[in-house]
Amino acid sequence: MSGPVVVGVDGSTPALDAVRWAVGEAGRRGAPLRLVHAELVLPHDLQDPDGRIRAALREQAARWLREAADVARSIDPDVPVEPRVEVAEPASLLLAESEGASAVVVGSRGLGGFTALLLGSTAIALTSRGGCPVVVARGEQRTGPVVVGVHDDHPLLLAHAFEQAAARGAGLVAVHAWHAPPEAFADAMADALGVDVADHDAAHGGKLAGILAPWRDKYPDVRLELVIAHGNPARALLDRARDASLLVVGCHGRGALTGLLFGSTSHALLHHAPCPVLVVREGGGAVATGAPRADAPGRS
Structure with a gap:
């Protein structure tokens, strides 16, 4: 219970x-x-x-x-x-x-x-x-995937996101947004550094996949979609929340969120999200299913 x-x-x-x-x-x-x-x-x-x-x-x-x-x-x-x-x-x-x-x-x-x-x-x-x-x-109860904003490794946030998706028989959309340079500067940066935006996207995608890998193994029946977005995290989450049943975001406490919830982005998500918003604070209560280890059974 x-x-x-x-x-x-x-x-x-x-x-x-x-x-x-x-x-x-x-x-x-x-x-x-x-x-x-x-x-x-x-x-x-x-x-x-x-x-x-x-x-x-x-x-x-x-x-x-x-x-x-x-x-x-x-x-x-x-x-x-x-x-x-x-x-x-x-x-x-x-x-x-x-x-x-x-x-x-x-x-x-x-x-x-x-x-x-x-x-x-x-x-x-x-x-x-x-x-x-x-x-x-x-508003009314909605169907659709669960959307979670992932900034870094936040086990409690991911535990709640995967649990909510599994309980609903819904897919889980994991969104990570980073501030890519404006298009006008992207080519210049690529020439100077030898790395373009696509390379950064791939690096962010690889990091996100690594964070989610133990959870993917623990919840093999949850359909997982990884999204790498550019720009404001709140805007990226609101775009994905249009068809969602739940939006899950993390909070570090002491007023500091994972770049998402306070200030202008707070109003954007809490006041404009078309679906319920679940805020998970680090240390703010665990779910029954603990965080999986990267070396847990079933991992290769």
Whole structure:
């Protein structure tokens, strides 16, 4: 049994999309689904002497959690559902929940306690300090390959990417982008160095193939496509995500991602990806299947 799949619930349509994604993940993992609502912390200058405001907020939370539970049970009645409500800031509550969770799932937009989840400090806190992978769900469930951005050897990222593809019976597209010189300079560099862009592509492709070789052996049924792209990594991933069921990216923590997620590329992926985005932080929670060794049985 895995830790629970935690989903942030706030009464919004995107939050219900997150519930739909999360219940599928919980079913695949054989894990319970925990529906979490961060009830509004009242401002210090707002008086509530008879508790009527708090009671109304609690009633609203219960209604939203019942709605989310009904959605989850309509999809998979065998997944145990655990509602939880707490008066807390969303980031603090989700960070606490992430420590024992398989994944934390949130909608791409929200109301109430999760309004600012994907903007500013809350998103940074959850993706850089969370104890498990974070999924930003979006829209209806999609079919198609899993796409993963590969910058360097990130075993936990690759474990999640291959596991997600295997669980869906989907292909896996591994994308590595490097900043090739502008075409106008490429010929001059080739003349000066004796190496052209195609040689660099081949070198990057060989490195990518080497990183993925142990995983390819471990998951022989996962159809794997390697893509070497030029330019901005976020743009390359967004291009490939058009037909994807999931986009997987890595995070080193402390706000530093593998060149992908914070700053302008953060907005590009989290706000513009047409599919759910799974963010995997190094040290942020392992999957049940460990990283394969290069000398594991079956390797030649």
